[in-house]
Amino acid sequence: MSALLEIVSKCNCVPDIELLAEREGLYRFLVNGDTVGHMSANDVAALKGVLKEHPRPVFNIDDTQRTLSFSDGFDDCATRSAAVAELLAQMRREKTWASLSKWRGELYPVYDGSAGVAVMVERAASYNFGIRTYGVHINGFTRSATGELRMWVGRRSLSKPTWPGYLDQIAAGGIGDGMGAWECMVKECGEEAGISPELARRGRFAGTIQYFTRSKLGLQPETQFVFDLELPSDFVPVPTDGEVESFLHLTLDETIERLRLGQFKPNCAACVVDFLVRHGVVTPDNEPDYLAIIDCLHRPLPHPAPRFR
Amino acid sequence: MSALLEIVSKCNCVPDIELLAEREGLYRFLVNGDTVGHMSANDVAALKGVLKEHPRPVFNIDDTQRTLSFSDGFDDCATRSAAVAELLAQMRREKTWASLSKWRGELYPVYDGSAGVAVMVERAASYNFGIRTYGVHINGFTRSATGELRMWVGRRSLSKPTWPGYLDQIAAGGIGDGMGAWECMVKECGEEAGISPELARRGRFAGTIQYFTRSKLGLQPETQFVFDLELPSDFVPVPTDGEVESFLHLTLDETIERLRLGQFKPNCAACVVDFLVRHGVVTPDNEPDYLAIIDCLHRPLPHPAPRFR
Numbered sequence: 326m327s328a329l330l331e332i333v334s335k336c337n338c339v340p341d342i343e344l345l346a347e348r349e350g351l352y353r354f355l356v357n358g359d360t361v362g363h364m365s366a367n368d369v370a371a372l373k374g375v376l377k378e379h380p381r382p383v384f385n386i387d388d389t390q391r392t393l394s395f396s397d398g399f400d401d402c403a404t405r406s407a408a409v410a411e412l413l414a415q416m417r418r419e420k421t422w423a424s425l426s427k428w429r430g431e432l433y434p435v436y437d438g439s440a441g442v443a444v445m446v447e448r449a450a451s452y453n454f455g456i457r458t459y460g461v462h463i464n465g466f467t468r469s470a471t472g473e474l475r476m477w478v479g480r481r482s483l484s485k486p487t488w489p490g491y492l493d494q495i496a497a498g499g500i501g502d503g504m505g506a507w508e509c510m511v512k513e514c515g516e517e518a519g520i521s522p523e524l525a526r527r528g529r530f531a532g533t534i535q536y537f538t539r540s541k542l543g544l545q546p547e548t549q550f551v552f553d554l555e556l557p558s559d560f561v562p563v564p565t566d567g568e569v570e571s572f573l574h575l576t577l578d579e580t581i582e583r584l585r586l587g588q589f590k591p592n593c594a595a596c597v598v599d600f601l602v603r604h605g606v607v608t609p610d611n612e613p614d615y616l617a618i619i620d621c622l623h624r625p626l627p628h629p630a631p632r633f634r
Numbered sequence: 635m636s637a638l639l640e641i642v643s644k645c646n647c648v649p650d651i652e653l654l655a656e657r658e659g660l661y662r663f664l665v666n667g668d669t670v671g672h673m674s675a676n677d678v679a680a681l682k683g684v685l686k687e688h689p690r691p692v693f694n695i696d697d698t699q700r701t702l703s704f705s706d707g708f709d710d711c712a713t714r715s716a717a718v719a720e721l722l723a724q725m726r727r728e729k730t731w732a733s734l735s736k737w738r739g740e741l742y743p744v745y746d747g748s749a750g751v752a753v754m755v756e757r758a759a760s761y762n763f764g765i766r767t768y769g770v771h772i773n774g775f776t777r778s779a780t781g782e783l784r785m786w787v788g789r790r791s792l793s794k795p796t797w798p799g800y801l802d803q804i805a806a807g808g809i810g811d812g813m814g815a816w817e818c819m820v821k822e823c824g825e826e827a828g829i830s831p832e833l834a835r836r837g838r839f840a841g842t843i844q845y846f847t848r849s850k851l852g853l854q855p856e857t858q859f860v861f862d863l864e865l866p867s868d869f870v871p872v873p874t875d876g877e878v879e880s881f882l883h884l885t886l887d888e889t890i891e892r893l894r895l896g897q898f899k900p901n902c903a904a905c906v907v908d909f910l911v912r913h914g915v916v917t918p919d920n921e922p923d924y925l926a927i928i929d930c931l932h933r934p935l936p937h938p939a940p941r942f943r
Binding site (some may be wrong): 615 | 703712814815816838839840841842844857859862911912913914917918919921922923924925926928929932933940941942943
């Protein structure tokens with residue numbers, strides 16, 4: 326059984342990106358002078374090999390400053406995105422980066438300091454660029470007549486490439502292709518748990534969690550839009566798209582026990598802990614690390630964020 | 635009408651304490667090597683004058699490193715607290731620091747890196763030492779049969795020394811004298827709004843807000859334990875201790891309008907915005923600065939925090 330602070334720290338496992346970059350010789354990915362990501366020296370080396378043969382110098386790579394930035398002429402989002410797409414397609418064919426074998430066909434936006442989209446990048450390459458990504462996580466729960474809360478959680482399919490068999494929110498997903506968080510929430514509820522749009526729209530924005538994580542895929546600074554979705558007591562979610570093996574309806578005590586046993590995917594664990602904090606279940610009276618846990622769930626990220634219209 | 639980001643930034647108005655310390659020549663207050671506060675050069679100079687005549691060298695002041703720390707022999711909380719109390723009592727009599735004329739007779743804990751209490755300091759001097767302080771803020775609200783939320787807010791008495799006439803939570807207060815947050819919440823509900831302990835105990839911990847503010851009193855890095863207290867629709871709070879002039883029962887639209895008009899005390903405004911974020915009222919669909927606002931409400935503080943038992 327682990328302490329909750331250990332559980333949330335496992336998600337927010339890159340406490341100091343500057344230090345890590347220094348220690349591992351990471352390259353900063355710059356757009357208009359803003360750091361929008363980090364790339365490993367290995368990935369940079371492989372990319373350089375491809376660029377050498379490439380007809381157009383998409384990126385400038387500075388080995389002294391350890392930076393990666395767009396070359397002159399790649400000055401707007403459309404031009405950059407098209408060049409990156411072409412380059413990554415080639416790298417996928419040539420198996421330059423192993424990650425590209427898991428091509429998603431989904432574009433992730435990279436924001437610059439003016440909060441505009443600097444470039445769109447294929448999701449499978451987001452870990453290589455170490456860009457800040459965005460997603461939605463939905464806490465599905467029920468409330469009994471006496472006020473007792475229970476959470477609906479999914480068990481990830483054993484065939485999932487990442488965290489197979491681990492517990493997850495009732496629905497969650499990355500936000501790509503210019504979609505809004507609300508729209509994405511409704512879509513994921515339908516795709517992952519068979520929740521109708523009418524029911525999903527009972528969901529409520531409940532803030533965000535933020536962390537800087539690193540997995541075998543790479544670096545991932547991430548902002549998750551968190552939703553609370555109170556479900557009717559007789560509602561039963563249905564695995565729909567093969568990503569979820571089954572759903573469990575857990576009491577909060579059972580939820581906390583499974584958290585401490587490490588059964589949740591780390592960022593899903595963080596989302597559950599945020600739910601428990603916001604609903605007054607985890608408190609300074611039962612949790613010694615209350616303040617450190619809340620800090621860990623709201624880690625500031627150095628990358629520019631979007632403004633919304 | 636101000637943007638909400640402007641409103642919460644007014645509370646969290648010291649974005650970079652290191653930079654400020656450098657620019658203004660602030661002295662770091664150290665305990666066992668941890669920075670637990672900051673003191674202005676003027677306050678240090680006045681303190682030095684007193685220490686020169688004092689029989690015991692309570693503090694070491696290093697003008698090169700710009701640090702203030704306890705001298706040898708002042709090694710535990712009891713010894714330090716007694717020495718500081720005696721020193722401050724003298725400084726109050728001699729009017730060394732103007733702030734001490736507002737003596738509160740309430741002790742604030744300063745935590746060191748081991749999460750133990752390093753020293754207790756009279757509240758009126760907390761701004762001079764720039765120590766991290768803790769408080770409770772209670773969002774009192776009602777929910778109509780159709781689910782419409784309304785907030786109960788207090789208007790601060792015109793005789794309050796700070797922010798007279800500004801809007802405030804239904805109850806709020808600093809945590810001193812070794813009290814717990816829950817206990818403090820129940821006490822403040824009774825003292826400030828005539829809420830019975832039975833009713834106050836319906837309150838729920840809802841996380842924290844954190845900011846680093848500066849007022850004419852001095853520097854104030856602060857963690858507020860936030861509570862949501864759903865009140866019966868027929869409940870009417872009563873000004874009890876003279877700190878509140880009257881209470882208003884505002885719709886959320888009215889609350890947001892008064893926020894934007896700057897009618898709330900800055901840290902109370904931050905607490906209301908956090909409430910609106912957690913309850914899905916302020917969302918990325920109506921608030922361009924959604925992410926920056928949430929960051930601003932959860933600003934990490936460099937000072938050691940307590941662990942709870």
